[in-house]
Amino acid sequence: MAKKIIRSDERKSVFGLEVNGPVFFTSAITIIIIITLTLMFKDGAEQYFTEIQDFIANKAGWFFILSINVFLIFMLYLAFSKFGQLRIGGQSAKPEFKTISWFAMLFSAGMGIGLLFWSISEPIYHFLSPPMAEGGTAEAAKEAMKFTFLHWGFHAWAVYALVGLSLAYFTYSRGLPLTIRSVFYPFLGDKIYGKIGDAIDIFAVLATLFGLATSLGMGVQQIAAGLNHLFGIDSGVQTQIILIAGITLVATISVVLGVDKGVRVLSEWNMRIAVLFLLVVLVLGPTIFIFKSFVQNTGNYFSDFLEISTWTESYTGTDWQNAWTIFYWGWWIAWSPFVGMFIARISKGRTVREFILGVLIVPSIVTFFWISAFGSTAIHQALLGNDTIVNAVNENVATALFVFMEDYPFAFILNIIAIILIAGFFVTSSDSGSLVVDSLTSGGKIDAPVGQRIFWAIAEGGIAAVLLIGGGLQALQSATVVTGLPFTVILIIMCFSLYKGLSEDLRKLKKRESQKELENYEEIVSGIVKKRNANQQNNTK
Numbered sequence: 001m002a003k004k005i006i007r008s009d010e011r012k013s014v015f016g017l018e019v020n021g022p023v024f025f026t027s028a029i030t031i032i033i034i035i036t037l038t039l040m041f042k043d044g045a046e047q048y049f050t051e052i053q054d055f056i057a058n059k060a061g062w063f064f065i066l067s068i069n070v071f072l073i074f075m076l077y078l079a080f081s082k083f084g085q086l087r088i089g090g091q092s093a094k095p096e097f098k099t100i101s102w103f104a105m106l107f108s109a110g111m112g113i114g115l116l117f118w119s120i121s122e123p124i125y126h127f128l129s130p131p132m133a134e135g136g137t138a139e140a141a142k143e144a145m146k147f148t149f150l151h152w153g154f155h156a157w158a159v160y161a162l163v164g165l166s167l168a169y170f171t172y173s174r175g176l177p178l179t180i181r182s183v184f185y186p187f188l189g190d191k192i193y194g195k196i197g198d199a200i201d202i203f204a205v206l207a208t209l210f211g212l213a214t215s216l217g218m219g220v221q222q223i224a225a226g227l228n229h230l231f232g233i234d235s236g237v238q239t240q241i242i243l244i245a246g247i248t249l250v251a252t253i254s255v256v257l258g259v260d261k262g263v264r265v266l267s268e269w270n271m272r273i274a275v276l277f278l279l280v281v282l283v284l285g286p287t288i289f290i291f292k293s294f295v296q297n298t299g300n301y302f303s304d305f306l307e308i309s310t311w312t313e314s315y316t317g318t319d320w321q322n323a324w325t326i327f328y329w330g331w332w333i334a335w336s337p338f339v340g341m342f343i344a345r346i347s348k349g350r351t352v353r354e355f356i357l358g359v360l361i362v363p364s365i366v367t368f369f370w371i372s373a374f375g376s377t378a379i380h381q382a383l384l385g386n387d388t389i390v391n392a393v394n395e396n397v398a399t400a401l402f403v404f405m406e407d408y409p410f411a412f413i414l415n416i417i418a419i420i421l422i423a424g425f426f427v428t429s430s431d432s433g434s435l436v437v438d439s440l441t442s443g444g445k446i447d448a449p450v451g452q453r454i455f456w457a458i459a460e461g462g463i464a465a466v467l468l469i470g471g472g473l474q475a476l477q478s479a480t481v482v483t484g485l486p487f488t489v490i491l492i493i494m495c496f497s498l499y500k501g502l503s504e505d506l507r508k509l510k511k512r513e514s515q516k517e518l519e520n521y522e523e524i525v526s527g528i529v530k531k532r533n534a535n536q537q538n539n540t541k
Contacts, residue, residue, distance in 0.1 A: 018442055018452070019441050019442045019443075019452065020198065020201070020441060020442060020443040022195070022198040022202075023198050023201045023202055023205065023440065023441045023443075024441040024442070026198070026202050027202055027205040027206060027209075027437075027441060028455075028459070030202075030206060031206075031209065031459055031462075031463060034463075034466075035462060035463065035466045038466050038467065038469070038470035039466060039469065039470070041470075049470070049477075049478035049479070050478065052478050052481075052482060053322065053327075053477060053478040053481050053482075054319070054322060056326075056481050056482060056485055057319070057321065057322035057326040057327075057481065058319070058322070060485055061312065061321060061322065061325075061326045062312050063485075063488065064325075064326055064329040064330065064333075064484075064485075064488065065309075065310065065311075065312055065325070065326075065329065067329075067488050067491070067492060068155050068158070068159065068329050068332075068333075069155070069309055069310060070492070070495070071155075071158045071159055071162050071491065071495070072154055072155055072158035074162070074495050074499075075158045075161050075162060075165075075356050075360065076356070076360075078165075078352055078356060078498075078499075078502070079352065079353045079356040079357055079360075080353070082506060083352050083502045083503075083506060084351060084352050084353030084356075085351060085352070085353070085509075086173075086351065086352045086502060086505055086506060086509065087349065087350070087351050087352075088165075088168045088169055088172050088173060088347055088348055088349060088350050088351070088352070088355065089172035089173055089348045089349055090172075090173060091509065093172070093348060093349040094349045095347075095348070095349035095350055096346070096348055096349060097346055099358075102346060102347070102350075102358065103358065103362050103363075104271060105342075105346050106343065106346075106358065106359060106362065106363050113215045113216070113218055113219035113222075113422060113425045113426060113429060114215055114218060114331075115152070115367065115370060115371075116219075116222065116401060116418075116421065116422055116425065117218045117219070117221075117222050117397075117398070117401075118148075118152075119370060119371050119374040119375055119401075120374045120375055120378045120389070120393075120400040120401055120404050121393045121397045121400040122144075122148050122151070122324075122375070123144045123145055123148050123371070123375030123376070123378060123379055124144075124375075124378055124379065124382065124389060124390060124393045124400065125144075125393065125397075126140070126143065126144030126145075126147050126148060127140050127141055127144040127379050127382060128140075128390065128393075128394075129320075130143040130144060130147075131143070131147070131313075131316075131318065131320040131321075136382075138383070141376075141379045141383065142296070142297075142300050144375070144379060145293070145297040145300065145301075145371070145372070145375060145376060145379070146297070146300045146301050146304060146308060147308060147324070147325075148371055148375060149297060149298070149301040149368055149371065150301065150308050150309060150325070151324065151325065151328040152328075152364075152367050152368075152371060153301065153364045153367065153368065154360055154364050155309065155329070155332070156328070156332040157359055157360050157363055157364050158360060159332045159333055159336045159491070160332070160336055160339045160340055160343060160359060161343075161355070161356050161359040161360055162336070162340075162491060162494065162495065162498070163180075163336040163337060163339070163340025163341075163343075163344075163491070163494070164339070164340040164341075164342075164343030164344045164347065164355075164359060165344075165347075165352065165355055165356065165359075165498065166183040166340070166494050166497070166498045167180070167182070167183065167340055167341055167344035168343070168344035168345075168347045168348065168350075168355070169352075169498065169501065169502070170182045170183050170185060170501065171344060171444075172348045173505065174501070176444075177443055177444025178341065178344065178345075178439055178444045179197075179201055179204075179439065179440050179443065179444040180200050180201055180203075180204040180337060180440065180490070181193075181196075181197035181198075181200045181201050182444070183494050183497055183498065184196075184197070184200065184493065184494070184497050185497075185501070186497050186500040186501045186504065187493070187496070187497050187500070200490060201440050201441070203483075203486055203487055203490060204337045204440055204487065204490070205337075205437055205440050205441060206483050207333070207334040207336075207337060207483045207484060207486075207487040208334070208335070208337045208338045208433065208436060208437055208440070209433075209437060209456075209459065209460060209463055209483075210334055210463065210479040210480055210482075210483040211331060211334030211335035211336075211337075211338065211480060211483070211484075212335070212338060212429060212430070212433040212460050212463075212464075213460060213463040213464040213467055213479065214331060214334070214464075214477065214479065214480045215335070215429055216244070216426055216429060216430060216460060216461065216464040217464040217467060217468050218398075219422050219423075219425060219426045219429075220240045220243045220244050220247070220426065220464065220468070221235075221240060221398040221468070222398045222401065222422050223243055223247075223419055223422050223423060223426075224236075224239045224240045224243055224398070225396055225398035225399040225402065226398075226399075226401075226402045226415060226418060226419045226422070227239070227419065228399075229399055229402040229403070229415070230402070230412065230415055230416070230419075235396075235398075237468055237469055240465075240468055241465050241468070241469070244461045244464055244465045244468075245461065245465075247423055247426045247427060247430070247461075248430060248457060248458060248460070248461030250423075250427050251426070251427045251430035251431045251434070251457050251461075252454050252457050252458070254266065254427055254428075254431040256450055256454070266424055266427060266428050266431075267428050269424065270421060270424045270425055270428060273417060273420070273421045273424070274421060276417075277414075277417070277418070277421065278369075278370060278373055280408065280414065281373045281374060281377065281408070282373055284408050284409060285373070285377050285408070286377060286380060289376070289377070289380055290372055290373050290376060290377060293372050293376035293380075294368065294369050294372035294373075294376070297368065297371075297372050297376065298368055301368075323477070326481060327477045327480065327481060329484070330480045330481035330482075330483075330484030330485065331477075331480045331481075331484065332484075333484040333487050333488050333491065334480050334483050334484040334487060336487075336491070337436065337440070337487075338432070338433050338436045341436045341439065342432060342436070343359060352502070374401075374404065377404075378400075378404055381407070388403060388406075389403055389404055392404075401418055402415045402418065405418065430457050430460050430461065431457065433456070433457075433460055434453045434454070434456040434457040434460065435453060437456045437459075437460075438452050438453045438456050441456075467479055
């Protein structure tokens with residue numbers, strides 16, 4: 001007698017919760033254990049987190065670098081191959097959003113707390129201590145921007161494109177639940193509804209939670225630094241915890257209001273404020289220099305693309321990448337279920353080619369311009385002998401944005417707006433993240449009870465708070481790298497699964513097209529025969 005498959009898209013109730021029990025409770029218990037251990041051993045937690053990150057970076061850094069290059073190559077192959085003509089949701093599907101709106105939402109998905117935190121401080125860090133040049137020089141400036149582009153450019157968006165395309169394709173074209181497990185249906189079949197599928201979704205939940213916690217932790221550090229800079233409020237861990245609690249409460253209210261009245265409205269305002277910020281820096285700052293640096297930075301990035309994207313410090317014996325490139329690759333991979341699921345939801349009706357090129361090119365170029373506007377301008381000030389921003393980065397990296405804005409008119413007001421913008425991204429990230437995690441833990445449902453989303457919103461804030469207590473930024477980075485490593489393996493398998501699924505659908509499409517051509521041919525031949533017979537009959541008469 002065949003065993004009945006209990007599909008995760010069928011509604012279930014466990015202790016009154018509409019969840020996939022193994023995924024929900026295993027993820028929740030794992031998070032609770034990690035939080036408890038970090039609080040119990042917080043005195044040695046920072047050193048422990050540092051050792052873990054160094055171990056993984058030293059032993060598996062090459063694996064991260066190789067994998068993320070494979071993801072980018074695979075996405076470009078799909079875009080320009082015969083698979084590019086396939087359409088998400090079927091060949092007759094139509095896009096749900098206008099192209100301009102789609103691009104705007106793509107940018108909002110990847111541009112947030114992280115870019116606000118690092119767009120100034122990372123270029124300054126690399127300018128002072130570049131991996132391949134003498135610090136503080138023009139050559140160091142070029143290298144700083146080149147590596148910042150590497151960390152925020154096409155490789156990051158390739159990870160998002162892979163996960164987003166896989167989720168969108170198997171959800172809309174195959175009718176499977178919106179969970180990571182669905183991507184592996186070509187390999188596993190109905191086994192995705194069993195223990196293997198549960199394990200995949202558990203890894204996705206943990207990676208998403210720690211990726212979110214990293215971004216939320218950075219955001220709250222930056223808000224605290226801004227309040228200290230403007231009002232002299234202590235920016236220590238206690239203040240950061242209070243801020244996490246307060247902003248998580250706002251995110252919870254947003255969850256209760258729902259997507260349309262909560263996260264959508266706030267996201268739209270975040271984008272408006274972000275564009276305003278960029279225009280202020282562009283118009284009131286060194287405008288011509290920003291445009292010139294954008295062109296040169298982009299050229300340098302493409303010129304040395306292969307070298308910097310495959311550099312592994314093999315012969316230098318240094319560990320510069322541990323805190324930078326390896327962290328970023330782990331962060332993007334851990335963040336990818338969240339961003340990928342968001343992109344998947346808005347991309348029905350797009351062709352594979354349109355999806356990949358849209359996700360890779362437009363957000364990357366906009367990000368490059370943002371980093372040039374903020375990062376290149378900061379380096380420009382340093383090259384002119386203004387050490388204010390350099391000192392700010394060295395003393396407290398979270399203050400970089402606020403010190404940077406001091407050189408602009410209405411600096412106080414602009415910094416207030418900056419704090420509001422960071423808080424807005426915090427809320428939308430927490431709110432959207434809770435929706436994604438709830439979808440993963442409920443078998444792909446998007447209509448689960450509000451209480452479950454509230455639970456995950458609180459959990460995200462709790463993880464960020466505990467990691468800040470147990471080691472600050474280092475703990476956040478370590479947690480990201482640790483959770484990103486096993487999920488990298490899942491993404492590699494995802495490539496094979498997506499290729500297999502697309503191949504099957506392409507064969508079906510070719511077969512339908514051949515059948516249609518045959519039918520058209522037979523119809524034409526039949527018409528010719530009928531016409532000839534009619535002519536013969538007329539001639540006989």
